[in-house]
Amino acid sequence: xxxxxxxxxxxxxxxxxxxxxxxxxxxxxxxxxxxxxxxxxxxxxxxxxxxxxxxxxxxxxxxxxxxxxxxxxxxxxxxxxxxxxxxxxxxxxxxxxxxxxxxxxxxxxxxxxxxxxxxxxxxxxxxxxxxxxxxxxxxxxxxxxxxxxxxxxxxxxxxxxxxxxxxxxxxxxxxxxxxxxxxxxxxxxxxxxxxxxxxxxxxxxxxxxxxxxxxxxxxxxxxxxxxxxxxxxxxxxxxxxxxxxxxxxxxxxxxxxxxxxxxxxxxxxxxxxxxxxxxxxxxxxxxxxxxxxxxxxxxxxxxxxxxxxxxxxxxxxxxxxxxxxxxxxxxxxxxxxxxxxxxxxxxxxxxxxxxxxxxxxxxxxxxxxxxxxxxxxxxxxxxxxxxxxxxxxxxxxxxxxxxxxxxxx
Amino acid sequence: xxxxxxxxxxxxxxxxxxxxxxxxxxxxxxxxxxxxxxxxxxxxxxxxxxxxxxxxxxxxxxxxxxxxxxxxxxxxxxxxxxxxxxxxxxxxxxxxxxxxxxxxxxxxxxxxxxxxxxxxxxxxxxxxxxxxxxxxxxxxxxxxxxxxxxxxxxxxxxxxxxxxxxxxxxxxxxxxxxxxxxxxxxxxxxxxxxxxxxxxxxxxxxxxxxxxxxxxxxxxxxxxxxxxxxxxxxxxxxxxxxxxxxxxxxxxxxxxxxxxxxxxxxxxxxxxxxxxxxxxxxxxxxxxxxxxxxxxxxxxxxxxxxxxxxxxxxxxxxxxxxxxxxxxxxxxxxxxxxxxxxxxxxxxxxxxxxxxxxxxxxxxxxxxxxxxxxxxxxxxxxxxxxxxxxxxxxxxxxxxxxxxxxxxxxxxxxxxxxxxxxxxxxxxxxxxxxxxxxxxxxxxxxxxxxxxxxxxxxxxxxxxxxxxxxxxxxxxxxxxxx
Numbered sequence: 001x002x003x004x005x006x007x008x009x010x011x012x013x014x015x016x017x018x019x020x021x022x023x024x025x026x027x028x029x030x031x032x033x034x035x036x037x038x039x040x041x042x043x044x045x046x047x048x049x050x051x052x053x054x055x056x057x058x059x060x061x062x063x064x065x066x067x068x069x070x071x072x073x074x075x076x077x078x079x080x081x082x083x084x085x086x087x088x089x090x091x092x093x094x095x096x097x098x099x100x101x102x103x104x105x106x107x108x109x110x111x112x113x114x115x116x117x118x119x120x121x122x123x124x125x126x127x128x129x130x131x132x133x134x135x136x137x138x139x140x141x142x143x144x145x146x147x148x149x150x151x152x153x154x155x156x157x158x159x160x161x162x163x164x165x166x167x168x169x170x171x172x173x174x175x176x177x178x179x180x181x182x183x184x185x186x187x188x189x190x191x192x193x194x195x196x197x198x199x200x201x202x203x204x205x206x207x208x209x210x211x212x213x214x215x216x217x218x219x220x221x222x223x224x225x226x227x228x229x230x231x232x233x234x235x236x237x238x239x240x241x242x243x244x245x246x247x248x249x250x251x252x253x254x255x256x257x258x259x260x261x262x263x264x265x266x267x268x269x270x271x272x273x274x275x276x277x278x279x280x281x282x283x284x285x286x287x288x289x290x291x292x293x294x295x296x297x298x299x300x301x302x303x304x305x306x307x308x309x310x311x312x313x314x315x316x317x318x319x320x321x322x323x324x325x326x327x328x329x330x331x332x333x334x335x336x337x338x339x340x341x342x343x344x345x346x347x348x349x350x351x352x353x354x355x356x357x358x359x360x361x362x363x364x365x366x367x368x369x370x371x372x373x374x375x376x377x378x379x380x381x382x383x384x385x386x387x388x389x390x391x392x393x394x395x396x397x398x399x400x401x402x403x404x405x406x407x408x409x
Numbered sequence: 410x411x412x413x414x415x416x417x418x419x420x421x422x423x424x425x426x427x428x429x430x431x432x433x434x435x436x437x438x439x440x441x442x443x444x445x446x447x448x449x450x451x452x453x454x455x456x457x458x459x460x461x462x463x464x465x466x467x468x469x470x471x472x473x474x475x476x477x478x479x480x481x482x483x484x485x486x487x488x489x490x491x492x493x494x495x496x497x498x499x500x501x502x503x504x505x506x507x508x509x510x511x512x513x514x515x516x517x518x519x520x521x522x523x524x525x526x527x528x529x530x531x532x533x534x535x536x537x538x539x540x541x542x543x544x545x546x547x548x549x550x551x552x553x554x555x556x557x558x559x560x561x562x563x564x565x566x567x568x569x570x571x572x573x574x575x576x577x578x579x580x581x582x583x584x585x586x587x588x589x590x591x592x593x594x595x596x597x598x599x600x601x602x603x604x605x606x607x608x609x610x611x612x613x614x615x616x617x618x619x620x621x622x623x624x625x626x627x628x629x630x631x632x633x634x635x636x637x638x639x640x641x642x643x644x645x646x647x648x649x650x651x652x653x654x655x656x657x658x659x660x661x662x663x664x665x666x667x668x669x670x671x672x673x674x675x676x677x678x679x680x681x682x683x684x685x686x687x688x689x690x691x692x693x694x695x696x697x698x699x700x701x702x703x704x705x706x707x708x709x710x711x712x713x714x715x716x717x718x719x720x721x722x723x724x725x726x727x728x729x730x731x732x733x734x735x736x737x738x739x740x741x742x743x744x745x746x747x748x749x750x751x752x753x754x755x756x757x758x759x760x761x762x763x764x765x766x767x768x769x770x771x772x773x774x775x776x777x778x779x780x781x782x783x784x785x786x787x788x789x790x791x792x793x794x795x796x797x798x799x800x801x802x803x804x805x806x807x808x809x810x811x812x813x814x815x816x817x818x819x820x821x822x823x824x825x826x827x828x829x830x831x832x833x834x835x836x837x838x839x840x841x842x843x844x845x846x847x848x849x850x851x852x853x854x855x856x857x858x859x860x861x862x863x864x865x866x867x868x869x870x871x872x873x874x875x876x877x878x879x880x881x882x883x884x885x886x887x888x889x890x891x
Contacts, residue, residue, distance in 0.1 A: 122629075123615055125616075125621075164794075167797065168787065168791055168794065181795040182794040184796055188796055189795075191802055192807065193806040214842055216739070217698075217741060218741070218742075221415075221790055222886040225795055225798055226884075282782075284606060335604070
């Protein structure tokens with residue numbers, strides 16, 4: 001037992017493999033079930049963030065079909081009035097988003113129009129970074145949800161306070177104190193070899209003893225993540241094994257990601273924030289086919305996700321928020337596509353949402369060099385979600401006070 | 410620097426940083442050079458370089474032998490696909506089927522190109538040429554198949570990087586601007602006078618040559634006009650200048666005004682100090698350590714400037730420098746999956762790529778010819794997620810059990826004594842970069858503790874235990890570091 005870490009106890013031995021569970025983790029789950037200190041309302045709520053990466057063309061997603069300028073500036077790309085799934089006399093959903101429209105009609109989708117930020121950047125990478133760090137004016141290392149994890153006083157030894165259902169950890173979940181695992185699929189989240197469990201745990205402990213014959217800025221980090229990989233791959237399959245579902249997800253990458261997100265959210269792991277991504281929406285050429293497909297996949301997968309959640313009584317516990325680094329230029333380019341633009345709509349989805357149309361419709365005449373000007377700062381939505389959904393003060397996390405929107409039921 | 414890149418602790422002495430290194434020299438330093446200027450060394454390669462001087466060791470990698478006839482690539486589909494023409498007259502169903510077949514064949518071709526390149530990385534007599542080809546692939550990104558980047562265009566671009574591996578960055582950038590794969594991937598093939606497409610112009614400056622903050626949005630709009638008409642011939646798949654689609658009007662770009670075309674834009678870019686600092690940052694971060702100090706960037710930018718963007722003399726300064734061999738640079742990088750996989754093959758002494766390697770690389774997050782986006786693969790701590798590390802360890806678990814392991818001559822000669830075996834394994838695989846307790850653990854494993862089959866290392870259990878111990882050695886945290 002000398003090689004065991006504090007907080008672990010022996011569950012049993014199966015075919016010579018030592019099975020170890022993490023006591024801290026079990027305690028962590030118990031703690032996560034009690035309300036958080038601070039603002040009321042956090043409870044067992046989960047936030048799922050979906051990155052529509054590449055720059056989703058907002059004008060062909062929530063279509064301003066009542067505005068003749070839209071049809072003038074998009075001769076080959078405009079969605080015909082008769083095809084739009086109307087929200088009101090001015091705007092409506094892209095025809096591929098029937099399933100999302102049905103959720104909207106039930107009051108489970110808030111559409112916030114023309115969201116952006118001052119002095120918009122047109123680089124994918126910088127603008128993605130701005131949305132993820134919520135810091136348009138400076139280079140910030142941590143993400144806004146990473147800072148939430150630092151602030152939220154969640155159980156420190158729970159490995160799954162935040163989970164990125166992705167290969168690469170997105171900047172939004174980079175935190176100073178909490179390592180967020182990226183788990184693209186359960187299949188890939190298991191170690192083949194068991195011949196090393198004890199030895200490997202020891203190696204990671206050794207790193208902290210300053211015995212290594214070299215220094216490296218990454219050594220401690222590698223050891224920490226290897227330890228998480230070892231523990232996480234032992235624990236996670238067991239923790240989510242009890243989750244059964246009859247939901248049919250579309251056979252798309254997003255469908256698979258959301259199926260796993262529902263399983264994690266429904267397995268009582270204490271997970272507060274989840275991340276998935278969908279794309280690429282970078283439609284400089286032949287936009288229609290690509291964007292229509294991606295919006296259709298999004299709509300179908302979200303619908304399956306909420307059916308799955310509802311069947312387990314979780315649909316009111318999971319709020320989904322979308323974002324994209326920018327919308328696209330109002331006028332189409334010469335390649336039946338659109339170049340990088342500025343403000344675009346986003347969606348807040350779930351049983352906990354007060355559905356409806358929010359914000360100002362895009363102004364296609366008073367533009368910023370051909371781009372849609374923003375009317376709602378994205379940090380207003382983050383502030384709303386932090387305060388009214390996750391129950392945490394937002395001022396420190398967002399470095400400022402932002403008006404909130406009444407999008408939470 | 411983007412998120413996830415960490416500078417080593419400690420202080421830089423910028424006055425001596427780029428001066429030639431003259432300190433201790435042994436297999437540990439030679440292995441460091443081979444990890445950086447190649448994909449790690451085989452035990453033989455490490456021994457060979459350790460027997461040279463630091464100067465000769467670096468020069469032997471920079472002035473590599475002619476590889477033009479080494480390992481010819483597999484034949485792949487041509488652009489345009491001849492069957493595209495045959496599509497005419499088919500009904501919709503038949504066209505769809507033909508297009509699907511064509512796409513499947515293309516995907517298979519790209520897989521063959523991956524296998525070919527991986528094998529080349531493993532066996533090349535010019536490791537730095539392959540390493541630079543790999544670095545340039547992640548820098549001037551183009552993804553296969555999507556947007557019509559056909560397998561032969563993927564191969565042509567790969568060969569272009571190999572040709573310029575230690576050539577001139579200014580010339581390479583101009584060649585990349587005319588590269589058919591790039592013209593398709595970043596849409597310049599569709600950039601024309603009446604509707605300029607800014608995609609290439611933006612990424613050229615932001616990601617390829619200058620870095621954000623060194624140009625304006627207006628510079629992007631103006632330079633996009635200069636690149637109008639640079640396109641590909643849809644019959645031959647080769648670069649062509651379409652004069653009718655070119656905007657010949659006056660442009661103002663980075664404070665200069667003239668009737669610029671794409672070549673003028675590249676020339677003006679390479680007159681900027683920010684191009685020198687950009688490339689200095691890129692190469693330091695790739696070969697020395699991440700997030701290099703501004704003073705070090707400035708000093709190396711001067712080297713690049715003096716050498717007029719020639720890579721060979723610039724890399725020669727870098728790979729022989731004090732800062733390159735400093736303790737701060739040692740194991741200061743995180744291996745990319747490709748470096749990890751090829752390095753493991755080389756250290757084990759394998760002569761061919763183990764079956765299943767491309768699929769394993771996919772699970773580790775790095776598929777050759779399919780960078781995730783135009784910025785390439787994010788490195789540093791971005792490689793350190795639990796899922797990716799599980800994939801790395803699972804690859805090693807499969808590799809040590811692969812039949813190919815019988816090729817490994819040094820593994821067959823690991824002493825049948827746990828004590829000496831642990832020293833040999835940690836020495837050869839990790840150059841001794843492990844704490845003393847790690848040897849204790851390895852010895853315990855080799856002698857069977859913790860398993861049902863207790864017993865000292867012996868002829869009976871030797872093969873399995875030595876393979877297992879090699880796995881454990883490669884599972885040590887230090888092994889993830891380059």
